Amino acid sequence: MPITYLEAIREAQAKLLADDPRVFIYGQDVGNFGGAFKATKGLAKEFPGRVLDSPISEDAQVGLAIGAAIEGMRPIVEMQFADFSTCGLNQIINHAATMFWRTNVKCPITVRLPSGGTAGAGPFHSQSMEALYAHYPGLIVLNPATVEDAYSMLIAAVHIDDPVIFCEHKYLYYHLKAESLPTEALPIGKARVARPGRDATIVTYSAMLHEALACAEELAQDGWQIEVVDLRSVKPLDTDTILGSVARTGRLLVVGEAFPWGGVTAEVVARVATEGFGLLDAPPMRLNAKDTPVPYHPNLWGTHRPTARAICGAMRELLHA
Amino acid sequence: MLQTSDLASVKPQTDTRRDRYLGAFRWMLLARVFEEKLASLYRGGKVIGGVFLSKGQEALSAALAVSLRKGDIYAPLIRDAAGRFAFGETLLDAARTIVGSRLGPMRGREGNIHRGKPREGYYAMISHLGVMVSTVAGGLVARRFKGVKDVVGATCIGDGGTSTGSFHEGLNMAAVEKLPLVVVVANNQYAYSTPTSEQYACADLVDRAIGYGVRGHKIDGTDPQACFDVVGEAVARARAGEGPQMVVADLLRLVGHGEHDDAHYVNHALKVSPIGRDCLDVARTQIGAAGWMTPSQIDALREQLQAEVESTFATALREPLPDPNLEDWRALSTESLAEGNV
Numbered sequence: 001m002p003i004t005y006l007e008a009i010r011e012a013q014a015k016l017l018a019d020d021p022r023v024f025i026y027g028q029d030v031g032n033f034g035g036a037f038k039a040t041k042g043l044a045k046e047f048p049g050r051v052l053d054s055p056i057s058e059d060a061q062v063g064l065a066i067g068a069a070i071e072g073m074r075p076i077v078e079m080q081f082a083d084f085s086t087c088g089l090n091q092i093i094n095h096a097a098t099m100f101w102r103t104n105v106k107c108p109i110t111v112r113l114p115s116g117g118t119a120g121a122g123p124f125h126s127q128s129m130e131a132l133y134a135h136y137p138g139l140i141v142l143n144p145a146t147v148e149d150a151y152s153m154l155i156a157a158v159h160i161d162d163p164v165i166f167c168e169h170k171y172l173y174y175h176l177k178a179e180s181l182p183t184e185a186l187p188i189g190k191a192r193v194a195r196p197g198r199d200a201t202i203v204t205y206s207a208m209l210h211e212a213l214a215c216a217e218e219l220a221q222d223g224w225q226i227e228v229v230d231l232r233s234v235k236p237l238d239t240d241t242i243l244g245s246v247a248r249t250g251r252l253l254v255v256g257e258a259f260p261w262g263g264v265t266a267e268v269v270a271r272v273a274t275e276g277f278g279l280l281d282a283p284p285m286r287l288n289a290k291d292t293p294v295p296y297h298p299n300l301w302g303t304h305r306p307t308a309r310a311i312c313g314a315m316r317e318l319l320h321a
Numbered sequence: 322m323l324q325t326s327d328l329a330s331v332k333p334q335t336d337t338r339r340d341r342y343l344g345a346f347r348w349m350l351l352a353r354v355f356e357e358k359l360a361s362l363y364r365g366g367k368v369i370g371g372v373f374l375s376k377g378q379e380a381l382s383a384a385l386a387v388s389l390r391k392g393d394i395y396a397p398l399i400r401d402a403a404g405r406f407a408f409g410e411t412l413l414d415a416a417r418t419i420v421g422s423r424l425g426p427m428r429g430r431e432g433n434i435h436r437g438k439p440r441e442g443y444y445a446m447i448s449h450l451g452v453m454v455s456t457v458a459g460g461l462v463a464r465r466f467k468g469v470k471d472v473v474g475a476t477c478i479g480d481g482g483t484s485t486g487s488f489h490e491g492l493n494m495a496a497v498e499k500l501p502l503v504v505v506v507a508n509n510q511y512a513y514s515t516p517t518s519e520q521y522a523c524a525d526l527v528d529r530a531i532g533y534g535v536r537g538h539k540i541d542g543t544d545p546q547a548c549f550d551v552v553g554e555a556v557a558r559a560r561a562g563e564g565p566q567m568v569v570a571d572l573l574r575l576v577g578h579g580e581h582d583d584a585h586y587v588n589h590a591l592k593v594s595p596i597g598r599d600c601l602d603v604a605r606t607q608i609g610a611a612g613w614m615t616p617s618q619i620d621a622l623r624e625q626l627q628a629e630v631e632s633t634f635a636t637a638l639r640e641p642l643p644d645p646n647l648e649d650w651r652a653l654s655t656e657s658l659a660e661g662n663v
Contacts, residue, residue, distance in 0.1 A: 024466065049466075055497060060455035060490035067394075067459020070439045073466060075459075090449050090487070095456070098447070101652045102431045105439040137652035162653045189658050236660045 003181060005144075006173035008151035009039050009112075011181060013076065016158050017047045020074060023158060025051045026061055027078030027112075036080050037114060037173055058088030065109040066096050074108050074158050082113035082167065083127040096163040097138030106161040110154075115143075116169040116207050116257055117305060122296035128206070128258035128289075133165040134235040134267070140164045141235040142188065145209035147178035149232055152185035160188065167234075169207040176210075191238035193245065197227030200251035200318055202311065203242055203268050205231035208255045214308035219315060226315065234264050242268060243276045250281035251318050257305045260288035282321035287314050339613050345387045345407070345549055346604050347622070349379035352403035353601055354626045355412065358634060359419060363580045367638070369421055370432055375400030377575035378507050380600035381540070383407050384548035385475055385505050388556035394460045394474035396444035396453040399434050400507065400574075401477055408443055410436075412629060416637040429643030450482035454491025454504060461500040473559045475503040480520055481512020483529070492565065496534045501559040503566045505552065507542065509574035510596070514586045527569040535565040542572030543598040546607055573597045 003011070016023045025040055031053040034041035044051040054061045058079065065075035079085045085092070092111060099107035117126035134141045140162055144150040150168060157164040186192055194209060195216050202212045209230045216226035229245050231237065246252050252272055254265040265286040272284055289305040356374045363372040375382060378400045386407035389395055395408045405415065417425030418436040427436050427445075437445025444460070446453055457474035464472045482488055483506055495502045508526055510517055523529065530537025536558065540551045548570065555566035573596050577584040591597050608614050614622075653659045 021466075055490070055494055057455075057490035057494055059452075059487050060458070060494040063452055063455025063487070063491060064459035064462060064494065067444075067456040067461070068463040068466075069459075070444070070456075071460045071463030071467075073463045091452060091455075094449060095447050095452055097652070099439075100654045102427060102435070103437065103439050103445050104428075106654045140653070140655075140658055160655055160658070162655050162658070236658050 002177040002179060003147060004174055005147045005150045005168070005176040006037060006039060008147045008178070008181060009154055009168060010041060010043070012151045012154040013040060014043060014046065016076070016155060017043060017050050020158075022072060022074040023050070023076065024068075024073060025076045025078060026054050026064060028054055028056060028080050030078050035078060037170070039078065039112070058084055059091050062088040062091035062096065062109070062111065065111075066091060066099065066107060069107045069109050070099070070105055075110070076158060077109060077111045079111060079113050081125050082115035082129045083124045085111065085113055085129060092133065092139070092163070092165070093136040097136050099138075100162065101138055107163050108158075108161045110157045110164045110166055112166045112168060114170045114173075115167045116171055117294055117301060118171050119298040119301060120296060121170075121294070123293035126294040128167070128256070130165070130167050130234045131258055131263040131267075134264070138163065139235065140188070140233070141167065142233050143167045143206040144232065145169070145172070145206050145230050147176055148182040148185065151181050153188065153232065156185070156188050167206065171207050186232065189233050189236045189238060191232055191241040192230045193227060193241070194230045195226070195228040197225040197249060199224050199226060199249060200253065200315060201227045201229060201245040201249045202253050202255055202315070203229045203231065203245070204255040205234060205264065206257065208257050208306060211306060211308045212255055212311055215311040215315060218308070218312055224319060231264070237267065237271070239271050239275065242272060243279065246272055246276055246279045250279060251321070252280065252284040253287060253311070253314055253318050254284065255287045255306050255311055257289055260286070260291050263288060282318060285314055285318050287311060339611065341387065342546065342549060342608070343613060345380075345383040346545065346608065348383040348387070348403045348407040349545070349601060349604060350623055351406050351626050352379045352382070354623060355402055355406075355415065355630050358630045360580055362419070362634070368419055372580040373399050373434055373578070374576045374580065375402050377572055377599060378509060378542065379403040380545035380548045380604065381505065381507055381542045381552070381570045381572065382477065384545070384552040385477065385503070385556070387549070388553045389473060389475060392442065392469075393472055394442045394444065394457050396446065396457050396474075396476035398446055398453070398477045398479070398482070400479070400509075401434075404477070405443070409441075410443065412633040413637065416633045417640065420634070420637050421642055422637050422640040423643045424640050449485075449487065450478065451485035451487030451489070451491060454478070454488055454502075455494060458491060458495040458498065458500050458502055461502060462498065471560055473501045473503060473556055475505065475556070477505045477507060479512060480506065480508040480510070480517055480526060481515060483526060484520055492533050492535070492567070495565045499564040501562065501564075503555050503559050503568065506567065506569045508569055508571050510591060511574050511578070511587060513578040513582070516588070525569070527567065530567040533565070533567065535567050536563065538566060538568040540568065540570040542570030543596065543600050543603055545600055545604045548600075571596055572600070575599060
C-alpha cells in the first residue's frame with residue numbers, strides 16, 4: 001500500500017504521540033481539522049488533549065513550546081507555512097536556540113515548516129527558510145527529500161534534545177510516494193549518495209533532489225555518470241560525504257530552491273573551496289532561485305527556481321569546463 | 322542572622338499579617354542594599370556592561386515572589402531584584418553574575434538580569450520584551466499535562482513591554498488556555514526615555530485585561546501593604562483556577578533606565594507627586610504605624626544586610642573570570658551533531 005510523503009509525516013507523529021507521553025503538537029488548525037495539509041489528520045481524536053489548536057500567534061506558539069520544553073515536554077510546533085515562521089523568528093533564534101548555551105537547560109522543540117514552492121502559491125506560501133535558521137547557532141535544520149526520510153527523520157528530530165527546524169516540502173507532500181515505511185535510516189547529519197556517479201557531483205536537498213535525479217537520468221543517455229548527493233540535513237552539513245564525492249568526480253554543482261545570497265549552496269561551495277580545493281578540476285557552480293520573491297503565476301514560477309532542464313543546462317557547462 | 326535561602330530549601334510559611342509584611346520587607350530592603358552596592362561597583366568600573374536598578378519597585382517585586390511557592394514558575398524581568406531573592410535566588414548567584422565570576426549560574430555566557438535557573442522554575446529572560454509571557458504559559462501547559470495541580474506561573478513586565486506583539490500574543494493565548502498565569506505590569510511611567518503618553522493611547526493599561534478576557538487588578542505600586550494584598554489575591558485567584566490575572570501597579574522609576582542614564586527627561590512633577598514616593602519610605606511608615614519594628618531596628622537590619630552584601634561581593638570579586646580556553650564553544654547539547662568551529 002503506497003504511502004505519500006505527507007502520510008509518512010502523519011504516521012511519524014502518530015508513532016511519536018503513541019510512544020512518548022511528553023510529545024504534543026501545537027499549531028493552527030491541527031486539532032480536529034487535521035491541519036492545513038492534513039499532517040495531523042485523526043490525531044486529535046486518537047490522542048485526546050495532545051494535539052492543540054493555537055491562535056494565529058507564531059511567536060506565542062514557539063514561546064509556549066519553549067516553556068513546555070524547559071519543563072520536560074517534547075513539543076512539535078506546526079507552522080502552517082514556513083513563510084509564517086518569521087512571525088516567530090525571535091522566539092526561535094533568540095530564545096530556543098540560545099537556551100542551552102545560556103542556561104545549560106535543553107530545549108527539545110521541533111518546529112515543522114511546510115516549505116517550498118507549488119504552482120500558484122506565490123511569495124508567502126513558497127519559501128525555503130533553511131539557510132536563515134542554519135545561520136543561527138543552536139539549531140538543527142533538517143530537509144528530508146524522500147518519503148522514508150520524512151518519516152524517520154521526524155521521529156529522530158523529536159528525540160533530539162536540541163531545537164530542530166524540520167523543513168518539509170509541500171510539493172512532495174502528495175506527489176512523492178513510497179511502497180512502505182522504513183525500518184531503518186541513515187543517522188541524522190549524514191548525507192546520502194542518492195545516485196552514484198563518476199563525471200560530476202550534484203549536491204542538493206529536498207524537492208530539488210528529484211529534479212537533479214531527473215537531470216542525471218537525461219545525461220546518462222549521453223553517457224555521463226552524474227553522482228547526486230542528498231544532503232538530508234542542512235545543519236549539521238555532512239562535509240565528509242560531499243568532499244568524498246568531489247574527490248571521486250572533481251566537478252561540483254550545488255543546487256537549491258532557495259534565494260541565492262548566502263544560502264545552503266553558498267555554504268557547500270565555501271566548504272569545498274576551503275577544505276577540498278585541490279579536489280576540483282573545474283570551478284564549482286551553484287544554481288539557485290532568482291534573487292526576487294517567489295512569483296505567483298506558474299509562467300513566472302516555472303523559471304524562478306531550478307528545474308531538471310535548468311540543472312542539465314548548468315551540468316553541460318560544468319562537464320565541459 | 323538573615324538566611325538568604327537557596328532554591329532548594331522550603332520557604333517558611335508565615336500566618337500573621339505582620340510576619341508576611343516583615344518577610345516581604347526584608348527582601349525589599351535586601352534588594353535596595355544590594356543595588357546600592359551594585360551602583361557603587363558600577364561607578365568604580367567593576368561591572369562589565371550595564372546596570373539596571375529597581376529603586377521604587379521593590380514592594381511590587383517582592384509582593385509577587387512572596388505569594389509564590391516552591392514548584393511555581395517565576396520569570397522576573399529587569400527590575401526584580403527583590404522578587405528574585407524572595408523566590409530563592411542566593412546573593413552569591415546574583416553577585417557572581419554581576420561581576421562575571423566563572424562560578425556564576427550563567428558562566429559568563431550571559432550576565433546581569435538575564436540570569437536564572439530554569440530547572441528550578443526561575444526562568445532566565447532574554448532581552449526581547451514580552452517573550453516570557455508565552456514561555457511561562459508553556460511551562461504551565463507542561464504542568465497541566467503532568468497533572469500538577471495548584472501551580473502558578475508569574476512574570477513581570479513594564480509599561481513599555483506591554484506594547485510588544487509578543488506580550489499580546491502570549492497573554493491572549495494564556496487566556497484562551499485559561500492558564501494559572503499572573504502577569505504583573507510595573508507601570509513606572511517611562512520605558513527608557515519614553516513616557517506613557519507615547520507608549521499607549523488607552524486610558525489605563527489595566528483596561529486591557531477586559532480585552533484579553535482576564536481579570537485586571539490595579540494597585541498603587543508605592544504602597545507595600547496594597548501590593549502584598551492585591552498581588553496576593555491575584556495569585557490566589559490564578560491558583561484557584563480563575564485563569565490569567567493581570568496586575569497593573571502605578572509607581573515611578575526612581576533611577577535611570579540604567580545607571581548610564583541620568584533620566585533628565587523624567588517629569589519633575591511626577592517625582593514630587595504621590596506616584597513618586599519611595600516604597601521603602603512608605604514601608605517604614607506602615608511598619609512604624611503598626612508598631613512592628615522601631616526605626617533603629619530597621620536601621621540595624623539594614624546594616625546587617627549591608628554586611629552580608631559586602632562580604633558576598635568580596636567573595637565573588639575574588640573568583641576566577643571566564644576563560645575562553647576552557648569553553649567548549651558549542652551551542653548544541655548534542656555533541657555529535659555540533660559542527661565544530663570553522
